[in-house]
Amino acid sequence: MPTAFDWHGLAGPIDLHAHSNASDGTDAPRVLVETAKRAGLGAVAITDHDTTAGWQEAAEAAQEHGVALIPGVEFSSQLEYRSVHILGYLLDEHAPAFLEERERIRAERLGRAKLMVERIGADHPLRWQHVVDEAREGATIGRPHIADALVALGIVPDRSAAFDGILHWRGGYYQPHRAPEPAHAVRIIREAGGVPVIAHPAARGRAMMERDELVKLVDAGLFGLEVFHRDNPEQDREWLMERAQEFDLVATGSSDWHGRGKPNRMGENTTAPVALQLIVEEASGTEPVIPTSLRSSD
Template sequence: MTRELPSPADLHTHSTISDGTQSPRELVIAAAEAGIGTLALTDHDSTAGWEEASEAALDVGIALIPGMELSTRHGHRSVHLLAYLVDPENRALVDETARIRESRLTRAETIVESLSADFAITWEDVRAQARPGSTLGRPHIADALVAKGIAADRTEAFNDMLHPARGYVFPHYAPDPATAVALVRAAGGVAVLAHPATTGRSGMLSESSICELVDAGLFGLEIDHRENTTEGKVLLRSYARRYGLAATGSSDFHGAGKPNLLGENTTPSPVVQRIIAAADGWTPVSP
C-alpha cells in the first residue's frame, strides 16, 4: 500500500518548459502558496522540468507527481494525453517526444514566416518570449503578437491570427492516441485523456475510439476541467463507469497564459492513490 499523498491534488499544470509562464520552481512555489498538497507537472511532450520541480517540492513541502502532456492526433483532431510517472529515459518515449518537439518547432518557424507577410513579427520576436530550454510553439507566437501590439492577449491571438481558419496554422506531427497510450504504458506510466469534451459530444472521440484506448491501457478521463462542457462531462462519467476508468480533475494551469487557477479543479485522494499504484516507471516526490 502506497503512502497517501497530501490533498488537494491538481494533476495538470504547465511551466516555461512548454507554454506556462512560470519556471518549474516558481510553479511549485505558487502551488504551495495556493494550498495545493500534491501537484503534477505536465509540460507538453517534455520531462525537462522534473528535476527543478522535484527539488522545489521538497523545499516547500508538497508532493509532486512528475508527468507530461503528450500530443496525439486522431484524424484532423488534436487529442492530448496526460502521462504520469513514466520512465523519462524510456528510449521509445524519448524518441517519440523528440520527434514531436522537432515537428512543433519546424511548424512554428513556418507559421511565423507566413504571418510575417501580413504582420510585423519575426522569429526573433518569438524567441524573445521563451526561456532557455523551452520548446517554441504557438503560445510563444501568441505572446509575440501581444508584445508587438498585434493582439490584445493570447486568447485574441488564438481566436484570430492563430485560428486554423486564417490559414497560417497547420498541424505538427503527433502519434495516434492508441499508439501513445501503449507507449505510456510501456514506459511504466499511467495514461489519462486530457480535457476530452471541450466542444461537447460533437467534438469528442467516439465511444468506439474510447474503447480502443481502453484496450491499449487507458487509465482515466480528465472530467473536471473548466473547458469540458456540461453535456460532455455527463457523457464522460458514463464512459468512466462503463469501462472502469478513473475520473480526474485538474486546473490545466499555465500561469499568466490562461485564466485557469491552481486548484480550481482537483482529483480525489483515492484516485491519486490508484494512479501511483498503477505506475512503475517513476515515483512521486513526497515531503
C-alpha cells in the first residue's frame, strides 16, 4: 500500500519496536507516543505482544504530538524449544486467520500464567487477583505481569530479579507455552497484508538463523531482520547483516521499549528511513498514521 510520504524527511529517527501496557509494557499507548516525542523520534511502532488493543489510543496521540506511528504486533512463535518473536507491521487487525491465531495464543498465555501463579502461590503469598491488578483491562497477561505482582508484594525488588529467579525456567515454577512455528506466523502476517520481520534474531544464539531455517522463513514471506537491538550481541550484528544481504531482507533497528519494565531506552537503536519506506510500500493491511502536521510539510 504505497503511501505518498517522504520518510527521509522525518525530523527525527525511527524506532520500530515498542510496547505499551496493552501487553507487557508499563505505560499506556498514549505515553508510549509521548515518550517517543520527548526522545526526539520522527516515527515509532507500537508492537504489543499478540494484540492490537493499543493502536487507536496510540494513533490519537500520534496525531496530537506530530509523531508518525507504525501500527504492528509482536507475534509469538516457537522453533522446537526456542521462543521466536515475529514483528508484523501494518497488518489488517481484522483478518480472520490473524484473529483466530491471536486469540488462541492469548488463551494459551492466560492458561500458562494461571498455572505458574498457582505453582508460585504454593510457596509465596501470590494470588491470581494480584496479577490481574497489575494488568491493563484487556491486556495480554503473561510473565511480566506476574513479575509486577511479585514486585508489588515485596517478594522481589524488580522485574529483572523476578525473571532471574522465580520466573526463570530453572526456577521450578516455569511452564512452557505452545505457539505456532515461525514460518506459520510469517504466513499469517502476510495473509493479513502485513510485513514480517524477525525480532532480535540473535538474542538466543544463532540456531534459529541457520541457513535451512532462514530459507523456510524467506519462502514463507519473511521481509526483514531486526539487526540493531541491544539483545543481539555486537559480534553477531555483522553476521546478521550478511544474512540480510544474502536473502535480500531489510535490516531494522529498535529499542524494544517497555517503559519501566526494561532498561531499554526509546530510540537507543533505530531504523533507516529507506528500510521503513520499503516496509510501507510492501504492506497492504493498514496505513501508517502520519499526522496532519507532517503531511503538510512533506
